[in-house]
Amino acid sequence: MSVTGPDDRRSRGVTYGPHVPKQGPVAPKQAKKQEEPKKKEDAFDKLADKNDGYGVRANFFKIASDVTLGNQGKANRSAAYTFGNWQISKGGKQTVELRNTPFSRWAGVGGGMMNAVQLPTALGSMVSDWRKAARGEGTYNKAVGSTASFASLTTNVAKGGVETVQQFRAFREMKKGTLDAIRAHAPDADPKAANKTARAAANRYLGKSAKVTQSALKHTIKGAGDDAIKSAAKPIAKAALKSGATAAAKAGGRFVPGANVAIAAMDGVAMASTLADKNATVGKKVCSVITFAGSVAAATNIPIVSQAGAVVSTVSSVVGGLFGDKDKPGIAQKAADKVGGFFKKLF
Known part of the structure; x- marks a missing residue:
């Protein structure tokens, strides 16, 4: 039995060098990324992705x-x-x-x-x-x-x-017409009460129809609770109805x-x-x-x-937005696919 030393191995052609780790094949995902670089999306593409x-x-x-x-x-x-x-x-x-x-x-x-x-x-x-x-x-x-x-x-x-x-323009015109009539026929009326009355009258008039009766509008004016307005209710109602006819005609549908x-x-x-x-x-x-x-x-x-x-x-x-497209299904479509897959397994 003989002992083989380092010199004997060199004589048989065995050489030594730096250790090089064995490298395996590139991972599939890395290779795919190298072959198909991801396209950059601009502002329009990003907005389109969020549309649904x-x-x-x-x-x-x-x-x-x-x-x-x-x-x-x-x-x-x-x-x-x-x-x-x-x-x-x-x-x-x-x-x-x-x-x-x-x-x-x-x-x-x-x-x-x-x-x-x-x-x-x-x-x-x-x-x-x-x-x-x-x-x-x-x-x-x-x-x-x-x-x-x-x-x-x-x-x-x-x-x-x-x-x-x-609609907002018609309301403003109707309210202004009623308020102007209140100021003209009841100058001593409290400003807050007058404004409240004008707003209520405009909403009542425009909310019902242009054919609302004078008595109905007079009731609205009377409901404000101001004595000066109550005493001038009839002329105010006439003036408000006159201005309101034009305002109601301009109201959008x-x-x-x-x-x-x-x-x-x-x-x-x-x-x-x-x-x-x-x-x-x-x-x-x-x-x-x-x-x-x-x-x-x-x-x-x-x-x-x-x-x-x-x-x-x-x-x-x-x-419809919940279903999405086949290449990008939405919540509803994903749920429908899961339900369909479940029944396919059963039958």
Whole structure:
């Protein structure tokens, strides 16, 4: 038995060098990142990613505004049913108009704000879709749909803004006319009581109709509790009614025919785009049809139908946003997929 030392191993060609650790293959994830660098998103792409989420949240709160406005309608029993400028019935029908009340005015403000907050993300979605279509990364069909949705939203914002401004203007004019009449016929009236009376009279007059009787307005004035106003109630009522007729005529209505028909048409284009989109989920497609149907109903001036249509359209927009697309499913679609997967396992 012999002992082999270091010199013997060198003589057999065995050499020594620095230790080099064995390297394995590059991890798949690292290789993928090296091959496909992540594309940078600009402001429009980032806004587009948030569009569905913003729409769901904003429309969820807008439902309260639509329900409030629906409950603030008043009947006009001498008009005809219309769809925009087209008459779809003869006169003598009961149609619906919006009451000019504190509830309707501030509900209009709230609804307009909820529409306005969606504009930036809707614009981002439209620009992003057109750019993707031009680069061959998306379809022109989807770009047309997002354009129609943006146009519908913009028209809603403009329409709501005009209506709300008109309502507040009518209220201010009616209140000013009543207050001027109080000052002219009861100069000694307490300023606070006079202002309270003018406000109550304006809300009563505009909230009911321009045909409110003089006795009803006189009752409102009498309710202020100021002796000077009580003694001058009759001439004040006459003056207030005269100024109020002009103010009420300028009051905006909830159901502006031309704007509502335009919104319904744009929602129809958006619906057609969604139905033709292979990437859209079934839930989103169904909701787009319901949204369009609600917009058409809202464009009429038929009692109950028009109010319900506005609410249904908003609710459907919320639900549709929860489904999302196949490549980016929303909360509702993910839940539906889980439920479907559960039943597939059972059967």
